[in-house]
Amino acid sequence: xxxxxxxxxxxxxxxxxxxxxxxxxxxxxxxxxxxxxxxxxxxxxxxxxxxxxxxxxxxxxxxxxxxxxxxxxxxxxxxxxxxxxxxxxxxxxxxxxxxxxxxxxxxxxxxxxxxxxxxxxxxxxxxxxxxxxxxxxxxxxxxxxxxxxxxxxxxxxxxxxxxxxxxxxxxxxxxxxxxxxxxxxxxxxxxxxxxxxxxxxxxxxxxxxxxxxxxxxxxxxxxxxxxxxxxxxxxxxxxxxxxxxxxxxxxxxxxxxxxxxxxxxxxxxxxx
Amino acid sequence: xxxxxxxxxxxxxxxxxxxxxxxxxxxxxxxxxxxxxxxxxxxxxxxxxxxxxxxxxxxxxxxxxxxxxxxxxxxxxxxxxxxxxxxxxxxxxxxxxxxxxxxxxxxxxxxxxxxxxxxxxxxxxxxxxxxxxxxxxxxxxxxxxxxxxxxxxxxxxxxxxxxxxxxxxxxxxxxxxxxxxxxxxxxxxxxxxxxxxxxxxxxxxxxxxxxxxxxxxxxxxxxxxxxxxxxxxxxxxxxxxxxxxxxxxxxxxxxxxxxxxxxxxxxxxxxxxxxxxxxxxxxxxxxxxxxxxxxxxx
Numbered sequence: 001x002x003x004x005x006x007x008x009x010x011x012x013x014x015x016x017x018x019x020x021x022x023x024x025x026x027x028x029x030x031x032x033x034x035x036x037x038x039x040x041x042x043x044x045x046x047x048x049x050x051x052x053x054x055x056x057x058x059x060x061x062x063x064x065x066x067x068x069x070x071x072x073x074x075x076x077x078x079x080x081x082x083x084x085x086x087x088x089x090x091x092x093x094x095x096x097x098x099x100x101x102x103x104x105x106x107x108x109x110x111x112x113x114x115x116x117x118x119x120x121x122x123x124x125x126x127x128x129x130x131x132x133x134x135x136x137x138x139x140x141x142x143x144x145x146x147x148x149x150x151x152x153x154x155x156x157x158x159x160x161x162x163x164x165x166x167x168x169x170x171x172x173x174x175x176x177x178x179x180x181x182x183x184x185x186x187x188x189x190x191x192x193x194x195x196x197x198x199x200x201x202x203x204x205x206x207x208x209x210x211x212x213x214x215x216x217x218x219x220x221x222x223x224x225x226x227x228x229x230x231x232x233x234x235x236x237x238x239x240x241x242x243x244x245x246x247x248x249x250x251x252x253x254x255x256x257x258x259x260x261x262x263x264x265x266x267x268x269x270x271x272x
Numbered sequence: 273x274x275x276x277x278x279x280x281x282x283x284x285x286x287x288x289x290x291x292x293x294x295x296x297x298x299x300x301x302x303x304x305x306x307x308x309x310x311x312x313x314x315x316x317x318x319x320x321x322x323x324x325x326x327x328x329x330x331x332x333x334x335x336x337x338x339x340x341x342x343x344x345x346x347x348x349x350x351x352x353x354x355x356x357x358x359x360x361x362x363x364x365x366x367x368x369x370x371x372x373x374x375x376x377x378x379x380x381x382x383x384x385x386x387x388x389x390x391x392x393x394x395x396x397x398x399x400x401x402x403x404x405x406x407x408x409x410x411x412x413x414x415x416x417x418x419x420x421x422x423x424x425x426x427x428x429x430x431x432x433x434x435x436x437x438x439x440x441x442x443x444x445x446x447x448x449x450x451x452x453x454x455x456x457x458x459x460x461x462x463x464x465x466x467x468x469x470x471x472x473x474x475x476x477x478x479x480x481x482x483x484x485x486x487x488x489x490x491x492x493x494x495x496x497x498x499x500x501x502x503x504x505x506x507x508x509x510x511x512x513x514x515x516x517x518x519x520x521x522x523x524x525x526x527x528x529x530x531x532x533x534x535x536x537x538x539x540x541x542x543x544x545x546x547x548x549x550x551x552x553x554x555x556x557x558x559x560x561x562x563x564x565x566x567x568x569x570x
Contacts, residue, residue: 226466
């Protein structure tokens, strides 16, 4: 079979175009840069990774600040301001326990450091819901063009979410940002969550404070253990102009569980 | 042009274009953020603190026999750590892509050495790991694959070493799997240690780094063996039942001894129920409390 050089060039061009298309797809499926006529895709439908299910925390780091209550003045690793140190040194566990506000160390900046289990479900097509058994907290991750209804700051704040995709971190999902249609969904990516409108609380149970000016940015990455079991790693970046001298960056890991067999809702505790 | 030649051209077009879709640039200087495990990564962990380690009995027994001055033996002063030191140490990373001289494609990703750790060369060209009978060293042998934006590196052929710098051991049969995930200027690295000799299940540590414009030094000054007080021929150790530091965590932090001795159950939330009534909250932190200045970046 013989093919002319012109035909060859055309074929090469076609291959190149197809490749570029694939790249754009990988970077922007459901994202902002896609065709205007494409149907809107929900965050749930566009999810490049599946975080739903039951997850248990694996405590291999910062053990003595997480599995037991750290003592007053134990601040290793936290870039605290002088004002934060003053507050933390006044921490009184008995007073906290009787304060009627015992969930201060279960707010969004600290919740994923608390030993326990998480249950992730889709609340609706554009809202990922996270429940914790320890402290019985609920976080809602809103995709798309969701806007906070306002109101007073809360323990879990207002969270907006986006999928980060392979091939350059294009935003995706979230009902109506457009995007390329058709083809299989991407199989890799991360979840990015930004949380604001937070009520002040404790980064650690021993009174290390964060303020209501705090912003939390989180990246959820799905991985596999050497055993093949799914695990997610969440990188948590806490910025607080009042009580942190720079961003506080930590990571937590959660292993997937097959069922709710070990789900054990417990109340918040100020001392344990 | 023949059809075979055309097929070759098409195939080459794919070869050139496709990797860019699934890879991400990891090159640069990555400053370690040591907010987590700040003391463990910096000055080093407390003696006899093995909480959160999935030890088996052999691992625990070896750790309990550990005396810190063993690293001052003349023959160990310049001893390299294994690649696990990326997680256990405080150091920043410098990464670069090593191109194949003929094709220009990435043949390997390299993490520069530190003075106590050899460089990690992550071979990306599909070469196999050596035979299981091949020699082991602290560097080991590492290959990598891309999973979307995630680089997954697998290290085998390491010598025995430590997974926590207070005697928690790793064996020469261990495999280290390292996951690299980049989020803009932030790098998350998760390391799994799978060790059939000393662990009952994989042990995971995760670390964070910021992209830095300050070049991270690689290597370090040459190590010179000096006299650190351990005479030649002595191997510092504790015989069973004679380690005087086993209650250190209880004295300092009120943590029950069974927690400090580790084991897989200490990694999971249920273990808190087991120690709740034994834990005694000290009135105030006495030692290694941190000044609240954070772990910082190196």
